[in-house]
Amino acid sequence: MSVELIANKAVLPIMVNIRLSRALYLVFKVSRFVSALYFHIGETEKKCFIEEIPDETMIIGNYRTQLYDKQKEEYLPATQGLGMFVEVKDPDEKVILSRQYGSEGRFTFTSHTPGEHQICLHSNSSKFSLFAGGMLRVHLDIQVGEHTNNYAEIAAKDKLTELQLRVRQLVEQVDQIQKEQNYQRYREERFRQTSESTNQRVLWWSIVQTLILVAIGFWQMRHLKSFFEAKKLV
The missing domain is CATH 1.20.5 (Single alpha-helices involved in coiled-coils or other helix-helix interfaces)
Incomplete structure (x- = not known):
């Protein structure tokens, strides 16, 4: 009985470490292909992100914008007239996506060259000028590969x-x-x-x-x- 008890005590930490390693591995794999963040952008400011993407991989980006309300001192959903311009370049600096979107939307593209892809967003300044001096908060969620399904x-x-x-x-x-x-x-x-x-x-x-x-x-x-x-x- 004492030998069996000692063996169980010796095996238990190993099993815990194995389960912890598997959990950390799964967290790493999920975080590698799914990234969600938010950032602030000015009226004429452009924000760019670098994403390392294999070839023949689909990428989906979901975003929504919020505008700061000085009276309520909080960020509220942006008006429909406010737009976002999205531009994507491949590692060869070739533009593979260039399109105007609304205040909330989704953009999709497929990589054909492996490497660092540049994803840039900037506001529709002609509409954003109505809120001169304000800051726009953009929530961005990028999904890569099978996570787009x-x-x-x-x-x-x-x-x-x-x-x-x-x-x-x-x-x-x-x-x-x-x-x-x-x-x-x-x-x-x-x-x-x-x-x-x-x-x-x-x-x-x-x-x-x-x-x-x-x-x-x-x-x-x-x-x-x-x-x-x-x-x-x-």
Whole structure:
């Protein structure tokens, strides 16, 4: 009995650590593909965000705006006339989305090049000028990959059972993980190329410096020799 009790006490912390590690891993995976935040923006101010996205990945951004009411001293939902302009650029600085939206809405785009995508938002200044001096609060929620899917709608539309829906979720999660792995390999390859290029530049610069020092030393020796010959010291 005492041996069994000791064994249970030894196994229990390990099981707790395993469960905690799994929970932390799930939290990390969810936070990696879903990001919600809010920020303040002025009348002519532009806010940009950088999102690292694999190729062929869908991104959905949901936003809503609030305008500060000086009388009530709180943020209230913005009027319908107030708009937001959204612009998205891929890693090659190519514009893949440029559109005017309302005070609340959703924008969607699909990445075709892996890397850092720039998502910029700014207010419709012509409408916002009515509230000169005020600040606009923008709530932004960005969803990446399989998190853009509404599985409740998919199950109702395709008439999937709970097991079939779960299998479909797992398949899409595996597909997203593969895209992430490919993107990490792409980043590793680019980093390796950058490192090799830097090493080659350092090597060539060292050779050039050595040649310059040799040339300067040779020139100094000839100059000193000419000086001593002119002074008839040699």
